Amino acid sequence: MSVNRETALREISDIVLPDGRTLEKADLVRAFSVDGDTVRFVLEVADAGVARALAPVEAEAKRRLSAMPGVEKVQIVMTAPAGKPQAQPHGHPVRSSGAAPSLQIGRHPTAQAGPQPIPGVKSIIAIGSGKGGVGKSTVTSNLAVALARAGRRVGLLDADIYGPSQPRMMGVSGRPASPDGQHIEPLHAHGVTVMSIGLMLKEGEAVVWRGPMLMGAMQQMLQQVNWGELDVLLIDLPPGTGDVQLSLCQKAAVDGAIIVSTPQDVALLDARRAIDMFNKLKAPVLGLVENMSTYVCPNCGHEAHLFGHGGVAAEARDLGLPFLGELPLELETRLAGDSGRPVALGSGVTADAYARLAQRLVDQGLA
Numbered sequence: 243m244s245v246n247r248e249t250a251l252r253e254i255s256d257i258v259l260p261d262g263r264t265l266e267k268a269d270l271v272r273a274f275s276v277d278g279d280t281v282r283f284v285l286e287v288a289d290a291g292v293a294r295a296l297a298p299v300e301a302e303a304k305r306r307l308s309a310m311p312g313v314e315k316v317q318i319v320m321t322a323p324a325g326k327p328q329a330q331p332h333g334h335p336v337r338s339s340g341a342a343p344s345l346q347i348g349r350h351p352t353a354q355a356g357p358q359p360i361p362g363v364k365s366i367i368a369i370g371s372g373k374g375g376v377g378k379s380t381v382t383s384n385l386a387v388a389l390a391r392a393g394r395r396v397g398l399l400d401a402d403i404y405g406p407s408q409p410r411m412m413g414v415s416g417r418p419a420s421p422d423g424q425h426i427e428p429l430h431a432h433g434v435t436v437m438s439i440g441l442m443l444k445e446g447e448a449v450v451w452r453g454p455m456l457m458g459a460m461q462q463m464l465q466q467v468n469w470g471e472l473d474v475l476l477i478d479l480p481p482g483t484g485d486v487q488l489s490l491c492q493k494a495a496v497d498g499a500i501i502v503s504t505p506q507d508v509a510l511l512d513a514r515r516a517i518d519m520f521n522k523l524k525a526p527v528l529g530l531v532e533n534m535s536t537y538v539c540p541n542c543g544h545e546a547h548l549f550g551h552g553g554v555a556a557e558a559r560d561l562g563l564p565f566l567g568e569l570p571l572e573l574e575t576r577l578a579g580d581s582g583r584p585v586a587l588g589s590g591v592t593a594d595a596y597a598r599l600a601q602r603l604v605d606q607g608l609a
């Protein structure tokens with residue numbers, strides 16, 4: 243049986259460097275992988291001098307990993323990063339000053355011992371769905387705005403790598419600055435601190451990352467964005483049960499997940515899978531939201547249920563989860579989303595529904 247990647251990573255995390263920091267603290271391990279009986283990783287060092295000084299660390303890592311059951315081969319490569327970082331007097335690499343801000347999103351993840359809180363962020367809530375197009379991003383942007391209106395300090399991370407829609411829905415554009423090449427300055431709209439992976443990509447650029455690159459990108463969005471002091475960070479996930487969800491729950495201490503679904507059977511079936519995934523990842527499911535539940539004809543007032551009605555409430559009952567509320571299907575919500583001014587900024591039935599949802603999270607101490 244092959245060794246578990248996290249266990250192997252933990253095994254070397256407390257090796258002490260010549261400067262007194264641990265390997266984990268120094269954040270030098272890149273592309274750590276377990277492939278059958280082989281463990282591989284890169285030790286990223288500043289220059290040849292540092293590489294020589296770290297030879298005993300490399301040897302100790304090799305010794306510890308080789309001693310683990312299931313490990314036959316250990317391959318460690320030392321590399322210096324591109325961009326010629328200079329050594330500070332105490333030996334830590336720094337970026338050369340005056341260099342253009344060039345933080346690239348998408349890289350291999352760095353070593354990390356389990357899910358971490360984000361400094362300054364009190365609560366992290368993921369918004370997920372099983373099926374695409376059910377309104378998860380719409381609910382996230384409106385909930386963010388409703389929470390901000392309730393006086394909370396709110397962040398919104400658009401982690402929908404395959405279809406980032408928050409820049410449009412929140413009305414933000416432009417590439418966020420990274421003055422030090424290490425951290426990203428998020429944008430601000432409607433009282434919400436916003437960051438989207440879409441803002442870091444060139445327009446029309448498709449993301450073709452696989453697991454490790456996605457994990458690295460998620461880690462960067464969580465830890466290298468200057469989120470500041472927040473009561474809650476909402477994370478808009480891609481639909482489904484894939485690498486981004488897995489990365490998020492492995493990298494960040496998620497306080498809870500909200501599942502958005504339409505009442506349609508097929509959407510509910512996928513929602514069940516999403517709930518099962520969050521259960522397996524040990525992220526508490528806070529409840530279900532029914533989106534697109536009723537449609538009231540603006541001309542005659544007739545109420546129709548295009549995707550069915552009440553299915554999500556029934557599903558929540560069956561699963562013993564809270565039903566957090568229902569949101570109508572209406573033109574105003576779509577137009578507001580397209581114009582970058584979420585409908586929850588205004589007044590009316592839908593804005594009230596979002597205000598209630600926001601208040602519920604506040605009352606539960608989650609936002």
Ligand SMILES: Nc1ncnc2c1ncn2[C@@H]1O[C@H](COP(=O)(O)OP(=O)(O)OP(=O)(O)O)[C@@H](O)[C@H]1O
Pocket residue numbers: 371373374375376377378379380381402405407479480481533534569570571572573575576577579580
């Ligand atoms: N309650 C609603 N009433 C009217 N239109 C809505 C409603 N909810 C969402 N929409 C519209 O449906 C479309 C899909 O919504 P959205 O992008 O929020 O879904 P999603 O689940 O995040 O999709 P994706 O799978 O792309 O992540 C958008 O055009 C949005 O404006």
